[in-house]
Amino acid sequence: MPRLVTSIENLTNNYFKKGFVVLPKFLSSDEVKLMNDSWYKIVDKYVDESEAQLIRNVGESYGKSGYEIPQKEVNVVYDKKAVDEDRKLLGSKFKGIHTIGNDLHNKFEAFKNVVFSEEVKTILKALQIGAPTVTTSTTLHKWPLTSSEVPAHQDESFLVAEPHGHITGFWFSLTDATLQNGCLEFVPMSHRTVPLKTTFIFTENGLKCIGKQDYLSEVKDSDFEQFPVEKGTLVVFNGLTVHKSKPNETNEPRHSFQFLLYDKSKAVWHKDNYVRESRFHKFTTIFN
Numbered sequence: 207m208p209r210l211v212t213s214i215e216n217l218t219n220n221y222f223k224k225g226f227v228v229l230p231k232f233l234s235s236d237e238v239k240l241m242n243d244s245w246y247k248i249v250d251k252y253v254d255e256s257e258a259q260l261i262r263n264v265g266e267s268y269g270k271s272g273y274e275i276p277q278k279e280v281n282v283v284y285d286k287k288a289v290d291e292d293r294k295l296l297g298s299k300f301k302g303i304h305t306i307g308n309d310l311h312n313k314f315e316a317f318k319n320v321v322f323s324e325e326v327k328t329i330l331k332a333l334q335i336g337a338p339t340v341t342t343s344t345t346l347h348k349w350p351l352t353s354s355e356v357p358a359h360q361d362e363s364f365l366v367a368e369p370h371g372h373i374t375g376f377w378f379s380l381t382d383a384t385l386q387n388g389c390l391e392f393v394p395m396s397h398r399t400v401p402l403k404t405t406f407i408f409t410e411n412g413l414k415c416i417g418k419q420d421y422l423s424e425v426k427d428s429d430f431e432q433f434p435v436e437k438g439t440l441v442v443f444n445g446l447t448v449h450k451s452k453p454n455e456t457n458e459p460r461h462s463f464q465f466l467l468y469d470k471s472k473a474v475w476h477k478d479n480y481v482r483e484s485r486f487h488k489f490t491t492i493f494n
């Protein structure tokens with residue numbers, strides 16, 4: 207069972223004031239191990255060794271990019287440095303994976319048990335999220351040599367529910383996340399101070415930028431605070447909080463799991479979102 211080892215007051219104060227809260231020791235070592243074993247088995251069973259289906263940060267030459275509507279039971283996005291010009295994987299099918307998803311919360315016990323746990327429900331109630339509806343759940347991996355940065359962003363740019371302000375992310379470290387391997391970095395209070403100026407919706411030509419192109423140009427490097435955490439830590443953050451993570455500069459991989467939800471009692475999911483329901487991917491409301 208996950209554990210909440212902080213007071214509700216500390217939880218809500220940090221989340222509402224700073225836009226995020228760090229909750230150490232939320233998962234036990236056994237739970238972390240089950241989740242790590244689970245994504246490994248998922249890749250082993252579902253992922254084709256021959257070529258990368260989806261590639262992140264890709265140039266025109268690959269034709270396809272990570273920004274396609276996922277069409278498989280399990281969708282894996284590779285880092286660009288993990289594939290050659292012909293989309294062939296340069297190493298094993300594990301190394302160089304950026305994300306595995308996007309529906310782990312519905313399909314695989316190790317993730318389901320955490321997403322629908324009583325402790326997560328306690329947090330959602332404390333944050334007054336009336337109808338928390340999970341839209342996507344993925345593991346994210348930073349492998350040595352292939353990982354690149356996750357650039358500064360607000361999740362609400364890519365997950366659009368209107369009115370804005372009703373998206374929350376739950377991020378779990380499945381290894382220690384350190385200053386050297388790409389821990390999370392946040393701009394404190396940015397959920398209040400940095401207005402959402404850009405959203406991306408999905409068209410037949412890929413993602414279309416709505417609003418300002420010079421996305422987050424006013425945010426400076428020095429505005430970010432780094433949050434190294436031990437494995438098993440949960441970080442809960444507001445969808446408007448600006449965050450990023452650097453590449454992994456070590457010889458060991460960094461793994462994490464995250465799920466993102468919107469409050470269906472207060473906002474409506476945009477029909478042209480990149481993340482959408484399909485026969486492979488269902489949104490699930492945690493309180494029913």
Ligand SMILES: O=C(O)CCC(=O)C(=O)O
Nearest residue numbers: 346356361375451462464
């Ligand atoms: O795990 C990371 O490094 C970044 C995660 C992130 O940006 C997100 O969950 O929105």
